[in-house]
Amino acid sequence: GHTRIDHHRALRTGLPEVIYAQGKSSAQTAEIFARMAAAGTDVLATRASEEIAEAVLAAVPAAVYHPQARAVTLKQSADKAREGHVAVVCAGTSDLTAAEEAAVTAELFHAQVTRLYDVGVAGLHRLLAVREQLADADVVIVCAGMEGALPSVVGGLVGVPVIAVPTSVGYGASFDGAAALLGMLNSCSPNVVVVNIDNGFGAAYTATMIARMAHRKRE
Amino acid sequence: GHTRIDHHRALRTGLPEVIYAQGKSSAQTAEIFARMAAAGTDVLATRASEEIAEAVLAAVPAAVYHPQARAVTLKQSADKAREGHVAVVCAGTSDLTAAEEAAVTAELFHAQVTRLYDVGVAGLHRLLAVREQLADADVVIVCAGMEGALPSVVGGLVGVPVIAVPTSVGYGASFDGAAALLGMLNSCSPNVVVVNIDNGFGAAYTATMIARMAHRKRE
Amino acid sequence: GHTRIDHHRALRTGLPEVIYAQGKSSAQTAEIFARMAAAGTDVLATRASEEIAEAVLAAVPAAVYHPQARAVTLKQSADKAREGHVAVVCAGTSDLTAAEEAAVTAELFHAQVTRLYDVGVAGLHRLLAVREQLADADVVIVCAGMEGALPSVVGGLVGVPVIAVPTSVGYGASFDGAAALLGMLNSCSPNVVVVNIDNGFGAAYTATMIARMAHRKRE
Amino acid sequence: GHTRIDHHRALRTGLPEVIYAQGKSSAQTAEIFARMAAAGTDVLATRASEEIAEAVLAAVPAAVYHPQARAVTLKQSADKAREGHVAVVCAGTSDLTAAEEAAVTAELFHAQVTRLYDVGVAGLHRLLAVREQLADADVVIVCAGMEGALPSVVGGLVGVPVIAVPTSVGYGASFDGAAALLGMLNSCSPNVVVVNIDNGFGAAYTATMIARMAHRKRE
Amino acid sequence: GHTRIDHHRALRTGLPEVIYAQGKSSAQTAEIFARMAAAGTDVLATRASEEIAEAVLAAVPAAVYHPQARAVTLKQSADKAREGHVAVVCAGTSDLTAAEEAAVTAELFHAQVTRLYDVGVAGLHRLLAVREQLADADVVIVCAGMEGALPSVVGGLVGVPVIAVPTSVGYGASFDGAAALLGMLNSCSPNVVVVNIDNGFGAAYTATMIARMAHRKRE
Amino acid sequence: GHTRIDHHRALRTGLPEVIYAQGKSSAQTAEIFARMAAAGTDVLATRASEEIAEAVLAAVPAAVYHPQARAVTLKQSADKAREGHVAVVCAGTSDLTAAEEAAVTAELFHAQVTRLYDVGVAGLHRLLAVREQLADADVVIVCAGMEGALPSVVGGLVGVPVIAVPTSVGYGASFDGAAALLGMLNSCSPNVVVVNIDNGFGAAYTATMIARMAHRKRE
Amino acid sequence: GHTRIDHHRALRTGLPEVIYAQGKSSAQTAEIFARMAAAGTDVLATRASEEIAEAVLAAVPAAVYHPQARAVTLKQSADKAREGHVAVVCAGTSDLTAAEEAAVTAELFHAQVTRLYDVGVAGLHRLLAVREQLADADVVIVCAGMEGALPSVVGGLVGVPVIAVPTSVGYGASFDGAAALLGMLNSCSPNVVVVNIDNGFGAAYTATMIARMAHRKRE
Amino acid sequence: GHTRIDHHRALRTGLPEVIYAQGKSSAQTAEIFARMAAAGTDVLATRASEEIAEAVLAAVPAAVYHPQARAVTLKQSADKAREGHVAVVCAGTSDLTAAEEAAVTAELFHAQVTRLYDVGVAGLHRLLAVREQLADADVVIVCAGMEGALPSVVGGLVGVPVIAVPTSVGYGASFDGAAALLGMLNSCSPNVVVVNIDNGFGAAYTATMIARMAHRKRE
């Protein structure tokens, strides 16, 4: 009664609906996950606590929990070549939650993912050292908390879209990620677009769409 | 002395540097515009008042002023086929400034542009009536003020990235576009990414990068 | 000593006073509930934790706890025909707390209630599928978190007042419901009025007043 | 090209579309007004400056400008009995703009309107003196700036819905009406619902819908 | 080492220094309390948790804990006639913490205190019923959360200063008392002054100074 | 029609109603001023522009305009001894508008006023130099913009109530006086109470009430 | 009467008092400037409009107006060798007002100043190109608007203090410099300290103190 | 994989990289700490909970935990004379966490540290009593919560830079330190620069750089 799964989203948008587990009970999440699994598609639940993950895995044993990403995935589609290339960059070790949410999402949706972590702007040589790996990507996801300066710097180095993910890493005047969010919205690099604080999932969803276009063009 | 034009940005990123005219004097803007024009590339100045535009056109007579978009352009590149397809959607007549800034930018950067204006969510049939035109686009830019609900609805209808531009249209609790910005950042459609309030330019810059990938794939 | 129950509110306003349990101790809430029960009217306590509910039910065994709605009700008035028709709509499964608070309140106050849940704007066909049920209502309550776009869309589809309830569902830039609140206040549908974040109770209280007028007119 | 008038809104919602003149040019507003006038319905343009009003009256000489309300109206429907009764209350002389926008709107839409002005809570006897007139209304619109306390007090006196309009009257920590808005959203009177700052129009639109129901019941 | 008690504050200001226990450890608070007790004056510690209170009472057995007020007091001064009259008014049962902090403070500082609780503006007759008791006070402290309207109404009824204490009672758009605070700062009653959210202590400290002046005049 | 003067406020509260001229037209203000003048009391209009002042003086030639205070006064009461002593302190030359509004108001209401200007905390010796004059006052009004630190320092030096007036003096992160307002609300001197930004009038109104009590006691 | 110049500040702090011209009249500013000039020290007035500057120059013909910096200076001290070295860096041409205010202030106070302008992070090679000039400075002032990322990057490149000046350059979600301010406060480079938005003056005042120490050490 | 230690920061900036422990697991922190210890430098981890500290000390037994400062340090450099003099001042006992974080950091980095605690502005004589000790410092760190007034007062007394650390001490309208932060940014003492809320570490890092310059000059 309480849930209407949007089964035909895949038809409209090319990617399946995804479960937002936060604010749902373990039982509710497991039930929705199982119904979507029964439909035969790949399934993703985001922002899943360990307790929710356990309930899902009890209901759908083939599912996998990614604790750093707080995500549960179920891979049911056939293996195929990676469609496009997404780089996931983050500023510091504390941004791993958002970065891994992005990486796990993009991998489930068939993108090739390169992780470039702990390359914050206070030690610029670390970013310059991975410049060639950046140049390979069709789209770059950049996760950063505190002042959120990294997307602007990356945006100036690459010729592809940069999707900026502000993270809630920081304290005091970071206001739980609001400082990073504002910084990214005001980026002076014009190829920077922004998603919600800690929304690695949304960044990867859109990045996958873009990478796929880039990939298909190469064929 | 005061300005260092980033001439090799086009090499790094595939698109030229662009002049942000607001907060510059007419003389400063005209001088920078002329120097970039002399370099032989296409030139774009955004957020240009009528007064600034006059100074630019006096210095570079081949430039064109687009008053609704507050933009000055100079086309110097050879004509070529449009590279990819960008739809520019807006919610109401009052959002035209941002929408036209986006459209003029995308056209200068060789994208094909379809304008779909005044299709706000309070009269949904207007949006549903242009659904086929939407389906054609490689990427959709959606400009909306007030509650900023339109990108979520568009995002659910299409299978391509949606770049949301909150506009400063509204009054009171719109807080000069902050309400629309927050709404778009919290979109439940996961293919929605966001740029700054009234930043039609940045939306179009990124959209052009995406559309170009999509276009090349079709060839 | 500490509490002055407003017993003659029912005379002034047609509906009884209601207990706001949050910030009261279990003992205080149970005592007030019992005094109102003794007065012979219907009684409602909102925002009641499980612990408070237990104390109330110990004092007034005929009371009923609605855990999803966090409400305790006591029905003492005679059964009569439903007076008017309230539709309660919500965007996602996570908005159920506010929606159920509204539904339970409206039912206690003699309205007929239709629940239309999980019809968020990212999958518009779900809302269009319940359009006829919406058309039947005298007033519509719409609960939504995140971007809070649903009331604007519903407002454009119906010819009756829409009472929008922003919910605290979301994270990051949802700012605990502030984003949804601002969106709803700026709705471009002019038949949308707004109550506090998560205030399903207030929405239902006012909706009941409106529905009753509509009902009586039909007789 | 730039405007799609929602002509069938009246069919869907019972009341015609309304022109939001702010942010439109005089020419645009006059053109839209004239097209709607040609359709034979009543027409309303809100937030119209004197300059816009002149352009509209030049195009449609039968239109009327209400300067205190900043509204232009055109009455084309046949005269009929007033449908329901709306009281418009305001706290101080400075709140007249919002109050008159509400009153003019409600009158155009066939409601009977009673104006009760300058009855702020700092001199309570003024409000108590008009208590009987309040008791007659089917719905009450209350406009107040500064601390926005008036709707709570009115809400406790009447048994009908109160639509609260925060106004931008005040200075300093009124933050252009935000203080009044927040106060009204937190009203401890549960029959208070809220619209945007200075949105007398939206309050009257919804009030008219409610009053019409009440009116028809009386017949 | 870490604390310099301001022992000569009483000389400068007529009232002793007071311990702000929040953010201090139990040991620190007890030590400071004991040192001040040893100086022979009355002692007050505010915002003391139960745990802190226990440590203080262990060190100074003559001290008294007031749990609803979260205050620990030690009375060492000689009994004397009450100096002036402070009324403490609150809007609802949930505001008791701030109200009792005020009442306990004023009593320790020799004022006569009248408690007038649960007289919120949604049921105005309750306030009007205690009007005579209000008229007796030399100064009135008004504690209210949610919309914070009560001080404006009280301010219009009395001819003495009103000290408004916004409380953190409420949810959603009350923003932990910010809505009430803003309302009170914008009061249209010009005899209303304001202190920090939940600062019953500061209100009573100043009220006591005022009441003492009024009292001495009567002699 | 539009204005109900609260003539019996003086009976209730001991001080007459005051006209808030901002947001009123010159004609409206002059008319209200004249009606109150005709009643024979002292009259005060605050926040009056030069244009409004001219209209008032045309209607009531005995009125006086105080441009630095933006106030118009009319003295009609008999001369009598000053009732109590108010010190008005300000931090810098730019705070004079608020300080003079306070001083003019207090003088009209029969208080003795001592002005102590430009004694900001960055040069503490200036404040210490006027310490004796401070010690004489029954109540102190302190106006300060920027960081708003002065009331805390003054509060620690005197044994009477301090009414803090945050001013809109400053730029950037002063946010039009919000920084000073917040600082004053968090004062660690417990005898500091606060009014709205730039509200010298309200501070003086309350200060006059307090000073009068202090004065009468001395007799 | 209205102004107490802090003449002995130079004794206490080593640098003279400075006039904050904003919010003062031309006459007031000129009078204070002349009195300080008469005392024989160097004089600086900041945030001076052209109109104010004219009044000052009329009173003190030896003074100089710096329009880009909005500053008036009077040099009366003997020439001496520059004491320490301050680099002033800015992100874009639009940040010149703050940067020049800093440069003019530091030069008046005897520092050697190197200007490094338009080196924003979106084109990193421009900053890397001036790295050697940066390495020479004893302290670096960095002015940047929009996302305010530049101080973090500079902070990671140098081994001296960086004083960050957020500027009000930008639009929309820059919120008049608040975004840049928050970014700088959250800098992950630990040698970054921050001053108010557009406060080039304060940055230079402190930088001069630091540079002087560094300079003297070299001797 | 997840962490790239910036080992050559000491070369670039003269001070080693520091571990930000918050948001890292105990295992991650201990591992990074051990790797840095192995490099032979001094090591500092800030914002370390007791649990994290235990893990670090288990891995590196020579490390020391400072619970009040929430810091873990490892001293490996040779002892040498203190380089420069830093005073650490705080307003109240509750500000000790930030003050001790600053003091421990400065001591590890070879500065001489003088602690001057509990000298808030409400009892000014306490600050004036330590004036001579203040005069000795090369740079002053001032930690204060609530209204954050102390840095302005200190700034007016000394001729060296003041680094202001707003603390999260307070409640209600302190908004977790935002009030103190805003106050400090608007300081009317021009030698005040600011760091993030509770960022004693950053203040000490920069202070050490400054003190070292001052120290070397004295040699």
Ligand SMILES: Nc1ncnc2c1ncn2[C@@H]1O[C@H](COP(=O)(O)O)[C@@H](O)[C@H]1O
């Ligand atoms: N982490 C996330 N952040 C934002 N949106 C999400 C997230 N995970 C899932 N969603 C979206 O939330 C919607 C599902 O919401 P619900 O019906 O409440 O489960 C889907 O449309 C998803 O695209």
Ligand SMILES: Nc1ncnc2c1ncn2[C@@H]1O[C@H](COP(=O)(O)O)[C@@H](O)[C@H]1O
């Ligand atoms: N003063 C107003 N405040 C809010 N909404 C309004 C106002 N006036 C008209 N509207 C709404 O704005 C929409 C028209 O917007 P537009 O297409 O930009 O003219 C209509 O749906 C009206 O209901």
Ligand SMILES: Nc1ncnc2c1ncn2[C@@H]1O[C@H](COP(=O)(O)O)[C@@H](O)[C@H]1O
């Ligand atoms: N509840 C309270 N709210 C605000 N200030 C307080 C409170 N309790 C004590 N104070 C003040 O805090 C100061 C003591 O702070 P501390 O030195 O940290 O103990 C004293 O000057 C008191 O006046």
Ligand SMILES: Nc1ncnc2c1ncn2[C@@H]1O[C@H](COP(=O)(O)O)[C@@H](O)[C@H]1O
């Ligand atoms: N400068 C002021 N700031 C705040 N309130 C004021 C001011 N001047 C007058 N008032 C109050 O505003 C009320 C008059 O408002 P109105 O009816 O709009 O003229 C009176 O109760 C005055 O006490």
Ligand SMILES: [Mg+2]
């Ligand atoms: Mg790192």
Ligand SMILES: [Mg+2]
């Ligand atoms: Mg339209």
Ligand SMILES: [Mg+2]
């Ligand atoms: Mg769903």
Ligand SMILES: [Mg+2]
């Ligand atoms: Mg009035």
Ligand SMILES: [Mg+2]
């Ligand atoms: Mg109650």
Ligand SMILES: [Mg+2]
């Ligand atoms: Mg001064």
Ligand SMILES: [Mg+2]
């Ligand atoms: Mg540039």
Ligand SMILES: [Mg+2]
């Ligand atoms: Mg203390």
